[in-house]
Amino acid sequence: MKDYISVKKASEILQVTPHYIRKLVRDGKINGHQIEKSNRWEIERKSLNSYLKTDIYNQDLASFRLPQQITIKEAVENIEDVFEADVITYIMNSNLGGIIEPNDALQLDNLLSTMSPRIKGRNNKKFKKILLVVDSGGGIIEAAIKFASIIKTYANVFEVVVPVFAKSAATILCLEADKLYMTTVSELGPIDPIVQSPTNPMLRVPASSIRQFIDQYGRELKDTDKTPLDEILLKKLNITVDPYLLGAYRTAENFAEDELIECLSKYYLDKNQLKRIKELFLHKKSHSYPILFEDIKEFGISERISEEVKLGSIKILISVFNNFMNSQNIIKIIGNRDQNQNTAIAPEQIKQRLIQTGN
Incomplete structure (x- = not known):
């Protein structure tokens, strides 16, 4: 019987992103397959070990370190692989007025109702675990509470990753989760x-x-x-x-x-x-006061991400989203691996938005 390992485990062995592991499978350099009726992949351990001993692997080492062209779908799948969860992205351009609003809950529910789970939940829940990647300057607190409540309705476990910042109402959204992940640059903010x-x-x-x-x-x-x-x-x-x-x-x-x-x-x-x-x-007197991991670690509220594969996947995802949103004048994205609900503004509105927000 063949021995298979997860994409996450394979990426940890090679110290590359899950996206690159799937690329090796597509290129025929290692053996693997997508699990039936699932978005997860399995990698044959024997073929991975054999690949590590080949000249091809030595030639590929240099390309591992080069920037890779990657789509939003692939960036989201990276996060799903390393955190072993179904991922929802909730990314905003706060400088242009992107905030947490009541209508976001409807878009979220539409995404979750049509999304296929990587791992099915138990006790009538559709998903075993949903990981929310949130980058937001805040918004309406009641809308944030409703957003979290909808995720809990669909999933047994609700976790949050903050790549850069989650302020005010977004902080409440993070604290609603079962687990909160932060990096060295992540920050929460006063709930204002x-x-x-x-x-x-x-x-x-x-x-x-x-x-x-x-x-x-x-x-x-x-x-x-x-x-x-x-x-x-x-x-x-x-x-x-x-x-x-x-x-x-x-x-x-x-x-x-x-x-x-x-x-x-x-x-x-x-x-x-x-x-x-x-x-x-x-x-705190300042609405933008940064609350870092070091400020809250003694309370057990958050966990700092230290694994390089996870950190690398988060950096890639936020970079891909920022580049896409800036190029298309998008102020908010709510999405998953297969679809995104985008809120965009016309170019002539950008200057007015910047004036209103003081930027």
Whole structure:
């Protein structure tokens, strides 16, 4: 009986990406096949060992280190092989206004309902494990919660990889997962809800910016006027801001705190740890403050990726997506190995978007 190993194991032996292993099979240099009714491949161990002893392998060594032309499908399959999971990509260009929104949940459900599992789930779940690759500056927290809930409905295990950053609502999305993977450059961010601007309905701003405005304006008035502060502040705000919106901003901040505590409940943190985490995720003055792996490793919230094959596959994937999105003016992609739901903008809108986002 022939002895087979996974593409992941073969890639670890050669220290190359899974994409290159599949290329060796297509080129007839090693033996392997795709498992019936699955997207997984198996490699014959004997043929791999024989290949390592040939002159062809020695000739191929140089090409292993050269940049490889690779498609989005192949980049996603690399991640699926090394993490042994079905992969969903959720990549955004935050500079051009790509954010987590309610409609994303519908696109996700469409993808998962038509997607064939690599490994079938148990207990009426379609997938054994879904790995979400997310790169996002944030968005609407409620939309992030719904996005995570849909994945949990389909899969026994829900894991997340952050190649570069997952801020604010995207941080909540990460904390909803059963496991979070980070690299040396990955960063999370303070959970600061994005809300409608009080002066520009087309612009979304961090809820904390409204509170900071009130605090700053209040301090200035307190030093220059004898009129009660509340009276002055309300008079000023009634001119520029709908007072009902002020209540909504405060509610959004309270909701973010409640959701953070709910996400962290599975880690069984003590009161002191919970206090420090709340200071880290809720009480930072900057919306873009970077929360790195080193900041949270003591709480057991995340796992750092150290395997070179995994790191290499992640770098390839994010590079392929960035190049494609920049060339096509795409601000958001929700996809899998076979299809992608793209959100693009017209070239003439790019300048306006950059002005609105302050870039």
